Amino acid sequence: TGDQCGFCSLQEYTGSMQPTVEDVLEAVGAALESDGIEVVYLSTGFADRPDGGVADLEPFIRGIKHRYNVLIAVDALPPKHNRWIDRTYAMGVDAISYNLEIFDSAGFDRICPGPSKHIGRDRFFEALDYAVSVFPAGAVICHLMVGMESLESTRAGIDALTERGVTPVLPLFRPFRGVD
Secondary structure (H helix, E strand, O other): OOOOOOOOOOOOOOOOOOOOHHHHHHHHHHHHHHHOOOEEEEEOOOOOOOOOOHHHHHHHHHHHHHHOOOEEEEEEOOOOOOHHHHHHHHHOOOEEEEOOEOOOHHHHHHHOHHHHHHOOHHHHHHHHHHHHHHOOOOOEEEEEOEOOOOHHHHHHHHHHHHHHOOEEEOOEOOOOOOOO
């Protein structure tokens, strides 16, 4: 849609098959046996709802925490209200990632039109600031895509995040087929 971020090649899933909690628990168990994983990373995708999509993950988070001794990280959009950040932590989430992707405000508006329109850059920072007060040190994360804006802007973003106590993660922009 016109809301999709400029670097994303994912399409909306419209199929009828959704994984069950038991499916996910089986996959986590197999990963633990074969690879000795320590962290399960769950993502909400884009959900324009007050909870940022995290409510859908709650049964999976609770099931994983009940059955396995692993850390759970969640990649979500900032919720509309901070109480969802409290609830996310209470679910058993060990680390939260609200990914601004682009630090430059004009670049954010241009490259991330959906998050810009539905959430806003200021809400990302408000949610990150609040999450730092809820989650342990080092457990609040924000991606800044390297190669999508000037290095000076990315550097300014790193500084702004670390000053807040947020851990910046710097994935490299790698174009996918069909993404300019």
